Amino acid sequence: MNAIELSNVTKRYGDVTALDDVTLSVAEGEIFGFLGPNGAGKSTTIDILLDFVRPTAGSASVLGRDVQADSLAVRQRVGVLPDGYHLYDRLTARQHLEFAADSKEADDDIGAVLERVGLADAADRTAGGFSKGMKQRLVLAMALVGEPDVLILDEPTTGLDPNGARRMREIIREERDRGATVFFSSHILEQVEAVCDRVGILRDGRIVAVDTIDALRGALDSEARLTLAVEPMGDEVIAAIAAVEGVSSVRDDGDERLSVACEEAAKTAVLAAVEATGARLLDFDTEDVSLEELFAAYTQDAPDASAETAADTPAVDDEATEVRA
Numbered sequence: 001m002n003a004i005e006l007s008n009v010t011k012r013y014g015d016v017t018a019l020d021d022v023t024l025s026v027a028e029g030e031i032f033g034f035l036g037p038n039g040a041g042k043s044t045t046i047d048i049l050l051d052f053v054r055p056t057a058g059s060a061s062v063l064g065r066d067v068q069a070d071s072l073a074v075r076q077r078v079g080v081l082p083d084g085y086h087l088y089d090r091l092t093a094r095q096h097l098e099f100a101a102d103s104k105e106a107d108d109d110i111g112a113v114l115e116r117v118g119l120a121d122a123a124d125r126t127a128g129g130f131s132k133g134m135k136q137r138l139v140l141a142m143a144l145v146g147e148p149d150v151l152i153l154d155e156p157t158t159g160l161d162p163n164g165a166r167r168m169r170e171i172i173r174e175e176r177d178r179g180a181t182v183f184f185s186s187h188i189l190e191q192v193e194a195v196c197d198r199v200g201i202l203r204d205g206r207i208v209a210v211d212t213i214d215a216l217r218g219a220l221d222s223e224a225r226l227t228l229a230v231e232p233m234g235d236e237v238i239a240a241i242a243a244v245e246g247v248s249s250v251r252d253d254g255d256e257r258l259s260v261a262c263e264e265a266a267k268t269a270v271l272a273a274v275e276a277t278g279a280r281l282l283d284f285d286t287e288d289v290s291l292e293e294l295f296a297a298y299t300q301d302a303p304d305a306s307a308e309t310a311a312d313t314p315a316v317d318d319e320a321t322e323v324r325a
């Protein structure tokens, strides 16, 4: 049984299609990262899993139960850290957890849960005076109450300092080790890479990739980044590289250096094109795809080689002129 399943889920708000035919499965015991740019539909997906929002078409289940027909049973077994959470300013941290335990019919050791999220010292202070990060820790603590089978966390590290973010990652792993499934949305890629077994990438309401980060990197391997040092450097060299089949962008980094994004197979053709102009290749290097580039590759349109080349070609500066002279 999968912990979470979405089958052909579409959600429209008037003219806006927030989710477009999304199908996704998260296995039990998995830490699944849900990524996408602002407005991609992450919160809408989470709201559908919790039955706060109903899909226009399709269905969703959590732990084998339909989220609409069985919403109460689902909520009993799910711990949620929502996007726009609500705390009661006049209640203490301990009272919030007692409330969470009551509603889940759980008998957690409240002190221990507060200790776990680093709020033991603030247990009897009212939430109204909490900092943003303390509030986030308290909401996490509420999600952990009752040893939920599934944790759904919407941007869990928002407002947390580096220690808080690290503690959050530790807790996510501990929960998985206990047997829980963790589904969390984020656009902090390092967080996601540090803990997730798999990620799903959402773009404009559609799932564009689901895999391990390593596999996603591997799939982009065809897109290599080359840095070249060329002498003399000029528009002719840039144009020659941009014209090579498989090159998606050429960027002039100044100082006689160029960055070229191209298909793996096009690398040699790029080097040959440089030499064919009569310029000398002083140095070249290839780099790994960064997380940022990985995210951009799945969530943005491919850059237009000619546009980028034109936009990024700086005016000839003195130093460059000197080398050319």
Ligand SMILES: Nc1ncnc2c1ncn2[C@@H]1O[C@H](COP(=O)(O)OP(=O)(O)OP(=O)(O)O)[C@@H](O)[C@H]1O
Residues within 6 Å of the ligand: 013, 016, 017, 018, 036, 037, 038, 039, 040, 041, 042, 043, 044, 045
């Ligand atoms: N209640 C609503 N009424 C109208 N449009 C909505 C509503 N809720 C969401 N949308 C739209 O649906 C799309 C998806 O929004 P959603 O909040 O799910 O994105 P998100 O991926 O969570 O974004 P973010 O990273 O900014 O939180 C957006 O275009 C948003 O404007």
